[in-house]
Amino acid sequence: MKKVNILNRKWLLEDFLKVEEVQLEFEKVDGEMSNKVRLLSLERGDAVAALIWHSSLQKFMITKQFRLPAYNKGEGWILEIIAGGLKKGEDPAEAIKREVEEEVGYLPKEVEHINTFFVSPGGSSERILLYFGKVDEEDKVHDGGGLDDENEDIELIYFSADEFLIAVENGTISDAKSIIAGLWLKSNLNKIS
Numbered sequence: 001m002k003k004v005n006i007l008n009r010k011w012l013l014e015d016f017l018k019v020e021e022v023q024l025e026f027e028k029v030d031g032e033m034s035n036k037v038r039l040l041s042l043e044r045g046d047a048v049a050a051l052i053w054h055s056s057l058q059k060f061m062i063t064k065q066f067r068l069p070a071y072n073k074g075e076g077w078i079l080e081i082i083a084g085g086l087k088k089g090e091d092p093a094e095a096i097k098r099e100v101e102e103e104v105g106y107l108p109k110e111v112e113h114i115n116t117f118f119v120s121p122g123g124s125s126e127r128i129l130l131y132f133g134k135v136d137e138e139d140k141v142h143d144g145g146g147l148d149d150e151n152e153d154i155e156l157i158y159f160s161a162d163e164f165l166i167a168v169e170n171g172t173i174s175d176a177k178s179i180i181a182g183l184w185l186k187s188n189l190n191k192i193s
């Protein structure tokens with residue numbers, strides 16, 4: 001492992017999102033140490049996400065909700081797989097079950113871990129733990145729609161496997177975690193039977 005010398009670190013912002021400033025030196029490819037570098041890291045914690053298949057409907061459960069960064073660059077309401085923040089110390093598999101229940105009103109019995117990946121490691125520490133799960137009508141516990149105290153207003157939209165893959169391929173779904181789930185699905189269509 002290459003060497004990193006942390007010279008100074010401080011928080012520039014400590015809110016829902018945190019921004020840390022770090023001054024450091026790192027070992028370069030040639031083995032020499034770099035000059036002092038100032039880097040910023042957006043810290044928002046890790047998140048969980050899931051591609052959820054409704055077995056009797058033979059459809060994926062996709063959410064549509066307002067996202068300010070998406071609004072700043074376009075319409076604002078985007079299609080995404082179910083996702084949410086991972087609380088400190090929370091089991092990721094239980095966290096995604098909680099998020100599925102909050103957002104769409106179903107409680108999956110089991111979820112399968114697909115992958116864990118950084119969202120934008122050049123500036124953010126956030127990782128997403130991606131899952132696949134199945135539900136059926138017997139797993140419905142309420143109407144979903146998100147939490148009022150988180151100002152969520154989530155619309156549930158159903159996509160067949162083909163519709164989901166087409167939406168990923170043609171850019172209708174522009175969210176990275178959903179695109180990654182679509183790439184996984186292409187090789188795992190046998191999981192939804």
